[in-house]
Amino acid sequence: xxxxxxxxxxxxxxxxxxxxxxxxxxxxxxxxxxxxxxxxxxxxxxxxxxxxxxxxxxxxxxxxxxxxxxxxxxxxxxxxxxxxxxxxxxxxxxxxxxxxxxxxxxxxxxxx
Amino acid sequence: xxxxxxxxxxxxxxxxxxxxxxxxxxxxxxxxxxxxxxxxxxxxxxxxxxxxxxxxxxxxxxxxxxxxxxxxxxxxxxxxxxxxxxxxxxxxxxxxxxxxxxxxxxxxxxxxxxxxxxx
Numbered sequence: 253x254x255x256x257x258x259x260x261x262x263x264x265x266x267x268x269x270x271x272x273x274x275x276x277x278x279x280x281x282x283x284x285x286x287x288x289x290x291x292x293x294x295x296x297x298x299x300x301x302x303x304x305x306x307x308x309x310x311x312x313x314x315x316x317x318x319x320x321x322x323x324x325x326x327x328x329x330x331x332x333x334x335x336x337x338x339x340x341x342x343x344x345x346x347x348x349x350x351x352x353x354x355x356x357x358x359x360x361x362x363x364x
Numbered sequence: 365x366x367x368x369x370x371x372x373x374x375x376x377x378x379x380x381x382x383x384x385x386x387x388x389x390x391x392x393x394x395x396x397x398x399x400x401x402x403x404x405x406x407x408x409x410x411x412x413x414x415x416x417x418x419x420x421x422x423x424x425x426x427x428x429x430x431x432x433x434x435x436x437x438x439x440x441x442x443x444x445x446x447x448x449x450x451x452x453x454x455x456x457x458x459x460x461x462x463x464x465x466x467x468x469x470x471x472x473x474x475x476x477x478x479x480x481x482x483x
Contacts, residue, residue, distance in 0.1 A: 308470060
C-alpha cells in the first residue's frame, strides 16, 4: 500500500484567516515532504522532514508553518496568505529521506 | 548542479500509436531517476524509477524507460498509447542517498510534457 492522504481536498480562505492542511501516511515512512504546484508547472519543494525533524526549508515565507507531530502526520499551518499562494499543495512521503517519494492527491487552495 | 530537461512541452499522438517522452538530466554521479504522471487536479503517480542495475526498467500501465548514461537520458516509452494515458508527465532526478549531500530528498523536476491522445 502506497497511500498518502490529504485533507481537505479543497480550501478557500481569506487573507486574514488561519487554516491548516493535513497529510497522513501509514506506510512506516520516516520522511515527509510539502510541495507547492502552480498550474502548468512542476511541483516546488517547500519542506522536508526526516524522523520528525525539519531537514530542508526552501526559504519558504513564514506565513507557511510546517509541523510534524509524529511519524505518520504532517501539517502545514497557513496564516495571512496572499492571493499568489493559491496553488495545489502536495504532500509526499518516502521510506527514508532520498528514497522514492509517494504523493498524495493534494489540497487545492484558493486565497481570496 | 542537478537539473532535468524535458524538451517537449506538448505531444499529441493517436490512440494505439507508440510514444516516447524525452528526458535529459545533469548530475555528477549515478542519479536516482523517476517518471511521474499527473492527471488534472490530481497528485503525482509514480510510473517507474531507476536506481541501479538493468538500464531498461518496467513500470506500471505498460510504460518502460531506458537509462543511457552516455547520453544522460532517461526516456519514457509505451508501445501502444491508450486514451486514458492523456496527462502531464514529469521526469525527476534525485540525489543518490549514498552521496549524503545536504540536498538529499530534493527532487529536481523537468517542466513536464503534456500528452494529448487523439481517438
